[in-house]
Amino acid sequence: MYTNNVFTMQRIVRLFYTLLVICLTGLTSCTNDENEFSGDPYFVIEDQPTGISADTQGITQSYVVRSNRPWKIVAQNEATWAQAFPNEGEDDGIFKFIVDENLTFDARTINFAFVVNGEEQPVLFRVDQIANIPFIVVENAAEGISVPSAATTFSIPVKANVNWTYTLVDGDWLSEVTLTENELNLIAVKNRGEERVATVKISAEGHPTLDTEITITQSAGDVILEENFDWLNYGSPVFYTYSGEGRMDDVWTADELAKGWTSTENEFASNQQVVYARPGFVKLGRTSYGGDLISPRLTGLEEATTVKVSFKAVPYKTKGGTQDDHTLKVSVIGDGETSVSSITVDNWPDYATDPDCTLIWEEERSQYEFTITGATSETQLKFLGGDYLLKGVGKGKNRIFIDDIKVTIVE
Numbered sequence: 001m002y003t004n005n006v007f008t009m010q011r012i013v014r015l016f017y018t019l020l021v022i023c024l025t026g027l028t029s030c031t032n033d034e035n036e037f038s039g040d041p042y043f044v045i046e047d048q049p050t051g052i053s054a055d056t057q058g059i060t061q062s063y064v065v066r067s068n069r070p071w072k073i074v075a076q077n078e079a080t081w082a083q084a085f086p087n088e089g090e091d092d093g094i095f096k097f098i099v100d101e102n103l104t105f106d107a108r109t110i111n112f113a114f115v116v117n118g119e120e121q122p123v124l125f126r127v128d129q130i131a132n133i134p135f136i137v138v139e140n141a142a143e144g145i146s147v148p149s150a151a152t153t154f155s156i157p158v159k160a161n162v163n164w165t166y167t168l169v170d171g172d173w174l175s176e177v178t179l180t181e182n183e184l185n186l187i188a189v190k191n192r193g194e195e196r197v198a199t200v201k202i203s204a205e206g207h208p209t210l211d212t213e214i215t216i217t218q219s220a221g222d223v224i225l226e227e228n229f230d231w232l233n234y235g236s237p238v239f240y241t242y243s244g245e246g247r248m249d250d251v252w253t254a255d256e257l258a259k260g261w262t263s264t265e266n267e268f269a270s271n272q273q274v275v276y277a278r279p280g281f282v283k284l285g286r287t288s289y290g291g292d293l294i295s296p297r298l299t300g301l302e303e304a305t306t307v308k309v310s311f312k313a314v315p316y317k318t319k320g321g322t323q324d325d326h327t328l329k330v331s332v333i334g335d336g337e338t339s340v341s342s343i344t345v346d347n348w349p350d351y352a353t354d355p356d357c358t359l360i361w362e363e364e365r366s367q368y369e370f371t372i373t374g375a376t377s378e379t380q381l382k383f384l385g386g387d388y389l390l391k392g393v394g395k396g397k398n399r400i401f402i403d404d405i406k407v408t409i410v411e
Contacts, residue, residue, distance in 0.1 A: 043067040043116040051126035054099040058129070062096040065089060069117040073125075076111040082127045084112060099129055103161040107131040136160040136202060136210040144215035148226040149191040150300035153177055156184040156214060162204040171198030174216065190300065192221040224300035224307065225407035231256060232277040238357050239349055239401060240319045242276075245283065249273040260296030268389040281361075281403035283316075284328075284385035290398055292384040294333065298407060301377045304335065306410040309381060310369040314360055315345045316399035323348065324397040327386050330370055334378040339371040345400055361403060371410065381405070 046064040065071065068091055073084040081100045089095070102108065108131075111124040137159040147154055158164065159182060166184060168174055173196065177185040184200070195217065202212045219226055235245035246252060248263050249272060256277075263273035266289055274291030276283040285291040298307070315326035326345045330338050347365040354360055372379065386398025 039068055041069050041117065043069060043071055043114065043121065049125070050123055051128065052097055052099070054102075054127070054129040056102045056130060056132040058099045058101045060096055060098050062094055065093050065095065067091050067093075067116065071117075072115045074113045074115055074120075076113060076124070079108070079110045081108065081129070082110050097125075097127060099127060102129050102132050105131050105133070105161075132161060134162045134204070134207050134210060136162065136164055136204060136207075136212055138202060138212050138214055141212055141214045144217060146217045146219070146226070146228070147188050148300075149219045149221045149223045150225070151188065151190045152218075153185060153187045156186070156200060158182055158184060158202060160204070160210075162207055162210065164202055164204045164210075166203075167201045169199040169201060170196075171200070171216065173218070174198055174200075186216075188216070188218050190221075191218050195220045222409040223406060224298055224409060225295065225405065227259075227261070227295075227405045228280065229277075229282060229403060230280050231259065232282070233279050234277040235279065237279050237281075238355070239314065239316060240351075242283075246277040247272065248275045248277070252277065262294045264292050264294070264388070266291065266388050278401070281401055283399060283401050284383065285390075285397070285399045287397050288389075288391045290384055290386045290388050290390055292382055292388075293402060295381040295405065295407075297334070297377060298375055298379045299377045301375060301379070301409075304374045304376050306371060306373050307375045308369055308371050308408045308410050309405070310367065310408070311383075311405040312361055312366045312403045313343075313345045313368055314347060314349060314357075314366055314401040316397070316401070317348055317351075319351060323395075324399050325386055325390075325394040326400065327398060328368075328400050329382075329384040329386070331382045331384070332372055332375070333380040333382055334376070336372040336375040336379045339373070343368055343370070381407070 044066045046066065049063065052059070052061055067089070070088070070090050072088040073095065074087075075083070081102070083098050084095055085098055086093075086095055108129050110127050112127070113124055114121040139157060145154060145156070173189050173191070174186050177187050179185070198216045200214045200216060202214070204210050234251070235241070235243065248257075249265075263275040265271040266274050269289040274285055274289050275293050282293060284293060301307075309330075313328060316324040328343045328345050329341060330343060331341065332338060345368070347360065347363065349357060349360050360366055383402055385400045387393065390396050390398055
């Protein structure tokens with residue numbers, strides 16, 4: 001009888017624990033299904049904005065979300081001119097509203113809902129953007145466009161929200177290559193005489209106040225190459241500020257490379273082309289390695305010719321005044337012989353009087369030149385800062401800035 005009681009008690013205990021486990025498992029399962037998240041639910045955008053207003057240029061505005069639930073941002077219609085990115089998250093985070101430029105003549109509005117853990121919040125977020133007005137913009141129209149005497153194709157970018165057309169005045173030496181809604185491409189035939197000027201007039205029917213004129217100047221026939229690098233815009237014009245400058249083989253675009261300028265792959269610098277774009281000029285070389293700049297061929301020459309090469313150059317000096325070596329080697333690839341093999345570039349910048357490094361380019365001391373005898377249509381110019389390997393040579397640095405290269409027929 002005693003043994004049976006012990007046996008019965010053991011069975012009762014085992015049954016109790018089994019029921020307890022089942023009960024706890026069930027409670028856990030129910031808890032997970034019904035309340036996956038801990039704490040009271042919340043969703044707050046810092047400063048609690050309810051909308052944003054944008055001008056015609058558009059806007060990108062960031063916001064900080066504080067939440068302990070998954071959230072989504074849902075547009076209330078199919079408009080694509082405004083969007084949230086990212087448009088969902090799990091908890092705390094940052095998102096932004098991106099509003100595109102409005103080129104239309106209509107104001108526009110879109111609302112966004114915030115859906116938190118599947119439940120839409122009671123307040124919508126409203127995005128408003130004002131209407132635009134008719135416009136035609138031709139960048140740098142007032143400065144005009146200069147082209148060399150050789151046959152040259154060039155483009156006039158046009159930004160407009162109206163239909164436009166163009167006419168040529170005194171431009172029988174110009175003809176259309178392509179025309180799109182935002183660009184006019186023209187070709188100038190070779191100039192065998194004096195400098196000549198034409199005008200491109202851009203207009204829109206019904207909008208006389210939008211008329212725009214661009215002066216096109218072609219160099220005299222004795223100029224066979226003229227380059228001011230105004231199509232480059234990387235980094236800073238300040239010589240010692242090198243952040244953002246663009247190495248040719250790294251960031252130059254296909255259109256920029258199509259201009260025909262190139263550089264030798266420096267075997268001592270991992271085969272990089274050690275020439276860098278700045279705003280409207282280039283820099284040759286970096287610490288320990290020299291870089292060269294090689295021109296397009298002088299295709300405007302029809303026979304062996306003597307030409308004069310003029311250009312602007314400035315040597316590198318740090319903000320604190322430390323000067324690089326400043327030898328510029330000049331040579332040709334192909335036919336011809338240069339009058340000198342190297343030039344000492346010694347017009348040091350003065351950062352106290354010219355902190356933006358703009359005045360020095362206009363000074364006569366920044367102008368250099370040499371001649372090439374026997375140049376032909378196969379001739380290319382080459383400018384090299386010191387040498388390709390500068391480790392252990394002088395100061396180990398020979399950086400030089402180059403701009404406004406011009407090749408003129410002498411005889």
